Amino acid sequence: MSSFDTTTNAGQILASASGGRRRAGDRIFSNLTVIAGLTILLLLAGVAIFLGGQAWPAITASASELPGGESLVNYVWPLLFGTLLAAALAVLIAVPLATAVALFISHIAPRRLAQPLGYLIDLLAAIPSICYGLWGIAVLGPATVPVTQWLADHVSWIPFFGGPASVTGRTMFTVAMVLALMILPIVSAVAREVFSQTPKRLQEGARALGATRWEVIRMTVLPFGKSALISGSMLGLGRALGETMAVAIILSGSGIISFNLISTSNPSTIAANIALQFPESSGLDVNVLIASGLVLFAITLVVNMGARAIIARTNIQ
């Protein structure tokens, strides 16, 4: 009995002694992690607040003080148009290509090649955007000239190819292709992930019923990966909307609104406009640029939240 008491006492003392220490150490450490988490939320809120604060003078300024002498909406709208046009075209090009790339790696390429090929595609994502920009203007732009020339000569009745074709290739056409290339790894990574998770029993069942490989893909893999493909496309769209340097280098933009993709006069994008104008701006011009950045921030936020919401919903199912 007494020995039992001693152990209990010893146990209690040990527990309370180390427990007291433990609680202090644990409290400090867990509080530190909470502070880190809160810092990140504060940081994100800070982005919105500081941008809003710096954009405010531009929002409240009278039209005559602003660049171009018109209202802020008239200044931002053509840029927003260019941003949306370039990003939409990029997604239009990238998504089918990315789907094909993902399918190739997950279902068509020999097993042994699949992983190295995956690395190769990931490599595309690792290349800095400045490289894409310089490559776009040095190689891809000139390479598009014969194509756009032909388009302008033969199908200029389509508004997108109204021409006259640019002789340098510094066009929306080139930009859309470069942006497509830049978002391709993102979209295909999401697609690949889900395609390879398609239940084996579904695929083998289809095979057993005599389906060809394409029928297996069409009837099991694509339906299974549909929502992943949509959310991947939206992530790509978000990236394309905010891409700066490739557009800033390739496009010789002006404040026009035009669907003509191949001529020398192109609408610029919000991000590219900021990168090009900001270093030489001062006073209210800076606030105007920050206001346009706020618009870009808001749009990418909505697009990304949408994409994440879709991903989250599919994970539950």
Add this chain to the structure above:
Amino acid sequence: MSGPATTPSAARSLIGGDGHMPKQATWIAVGAAAVAVTALLLLLGIFAWGFFAVGTMIVASGGIYFWSRTVEDRRHAKDRVVTVSITSAFLLAMIPLVSLIWTVVSKGINRFDVAFFTETARGVIGEGGGAAHAIWGTVIITGIATLLSVPIGLMAAIYLNEYGGDSWLRRALTFFVDVMTGIPSIVAGLFAYALFEIFFGPGIRLGVMGSVALMVLMIPIVIRSSEEILKIVPNHLREASYALGTPKWKTITKVVLPTALAGLVTGIMLAIARIIGETAPLLVTTGVTDSMNIDPFDGRMQNLAVYAFNEYKNPGVPPEPSLDRAWTAVLVLILIVMILNLGARFVYRRYGTEIR
């Protein structure tokens, strides 16, 4: 397709008279299409690699379709066309990658010399000069960004994985970290500018501003990768540690983190690789300079990507030496990114055994 009696059996099996296509049918179709397209383009006098690639793909798809349609059936024909199309699409996506790397290497090699790494661009108008200031700037700006991001990101990842439970903070953090990965880099730059402008007045340009901008981009990457790694640390290690009476915080710092170390280092290296080539946020925060500056709290600083952009945008007279320097800067950047990527994989392979 062939009369059984008139065609020799070898040829018959090649074109599939027996109801089966030869194993190499796709290659035969692609080869034949390539020859036909080349001949056609040469005949028309408009041979170009773009036309050749696209033409071959279309002709090969069409050819294999009709071939398979005659020998097999419509379903198999479709299957073959799709296989050819998907493979071509993949190759099509590879062409730019090859072209890009080839361009950067062949153009960047011109100035890939000692002077590029030892001299600055101060007072350089034509030939010569280098990017020593930009290389130092890159190291300093990225280094500070890493020092800011890793502790915050790692602690937040620990919170998410070890402490979060099902609290509102965990849910909010998970969601907003995802959202944060989508912030355009230029917006991060504007944020850093807006923040520092309050304290230092308009037109401020500092190296550390660039670090703050990069931090906004880097934190979500660090959190995501760290969280993934912490998640796969086996639970029995934690339980064994608790069973010995070890406090939770000591379990995390002495058991969980060391186990995950290789994975964490890998994630951080990849995160650095992602931000080291950023241009846009630095253009609006660190500005452009030709001189060496190693004090991040005093005046403008250059990074390699901004250096490349500036050499391209405002070339000297004649422009060629500037463009050469721009390409070399891009080459150095790509090399750094590749080394970081390969190094990260190496670390994970070599030291990441405990968690795999």
